[in-house]
Amino acid sequence: MxxxxxxxxxxxxxxxxxxxxxxxxxxxxxxxxxxxxxxxxxxxxxxxxxxxxxxxxxxxxxxxxxxxxxxxxxxxxxxxxxxxxxFPKMKIPTPETLIQSDLKTLAGKTEIWLETQRPALPAPAANIINTIGTQLDMLSPQLQKLDEAEPAAYEVRKLMGEHLPELISGYRAIPASMRTKASDGGKSPDEQLVSGLSLIEKEISEVTRQIAKGDIDNLSIRGRYLEMKYDKTGEAQEP
Incomplete structure (x- = not known):
């Protein structure tokens, strides 16, 4: 029983x-x-x-x-x-297609890609993914103000199609048994993932604010922390 x-x-x-x-x-x-x-x-x-x-x-x-x-x-x-x-089944976006997507569908396609990644992430990271979805919904109308050829459009695509996928892909490349273990007194890969996703969530919010203010010329994605790479031991490496 x-x-x-x-x-x-x-x-x-x-x-x-x-x-x-x-x-x-x-x-x-x-x-x-x-x-x-x-x-x-x-x-x-x-x-x-x-x-x-x-x-x-x-x-x-x-x-x-x-x-x-x-x-x-x-x-x-x-x-x-x-x-x-x-048929046909819905095509799941990839990082390569995200960085080339038109601005009108970029937020939605990024959300779909994140939904496919969410089951493989720890619960705290999955919760942040949900918050990022909300931020992307707020960003999407603002993206209509950008010209496809503007440098700002490239910066946004780079955030969605490069920084975000690299962070998650780097985490998933780490063996599951090592993801909760901190190395040399630093953060564990799980903790680094959560920190990185939190930074990206804040960055999306900041981009939304900048575009809403019309401050497009000064829009620049701050990638110093977002460009972190993970080696096989799970430690963040400087680019």
């Missing part, structure tokens, strides 16, 4: 964690995913209409399609809906 109860609690905890990590961290990523879903729904509707029109035409010619005609049409509709809703 005890083992059954423990298993139930374990499964419930796992389900709760999965539900938590399946949630979007921001409105921009939710909007992109909703748009992708609506396109699939539209293709499913087109496939259904095409089968119904085809069945009507054949029925008019043959004076009815009969039982098997109805069954075949139903099968074609079901298959069309399944294929339309299954």
């Amino acid at each position: 005890t083992e059954t109860s423990d298993q139930i609690m374990t499964n419930a905890g796992r389900a709760l964690k999965d539900a938590r990590y399946n949630r979007s961290i921001g409105q921009r990523s939710e909007s992109l995913k909703r748009g992708h879903f609506m396109k699939k729904l539209g293709r499913a509707a087109i496939a259904t209409i095409a089968v119904l029109v085809g069945a009507s035409v054949v029925g008019g010619i043959l004076n009815g399609i009969g039982f098997w005609g109805v069954m075949i049409s139903a099968g074609l509709i079901a298959g069309g809906i399944w294929a339309a809703m299954k």
Whole structure:
């Protein structure tokens, strides 16, 4: 009985964690995913209409399609809906595509990428990822004020597509058994990750403020702390 109860609690905890990590961290990523879903729904509707029109035409010619005609049409509709809703899968952004993304979708794509990384991060870091999502939602409208060719646009892309991914990728490259261990009295990789993400969250907030004030010419991402690299022992290295 005890083992059954423990298993139930374990499964419930796992389900709760999965539900938590399946949630979007921001409105921009939710909007992109909703748009992708609506396109699939539209293709499913087109496939259904095409089968119904085809069945009507054949029925008019043959004076009815009969039982098997109805069954075949139903099968074609079901298959069309399944294929339309299954494919194509939504493309997950990569650091390479983030740094080249247009400013209108940059925040949403960054949120989607962060959502794929979140399950592999410790709980304190995952909580900061959620906060970064909120900051990206606030930044997104401000990015509409930037010209794609402006140096400020490059700085923002560098923050999203270089500093942020390097921090998380560097952490994930460290063996899990070493992530909680501090080296030479310094911070552990877990602690360094949390510190780095906190700095990036503040940097996004500062960028949002600068653009809102129209201080675009002076916008410069401070990368001294953000450009940290992790070696195999988990210690931060200067660039």
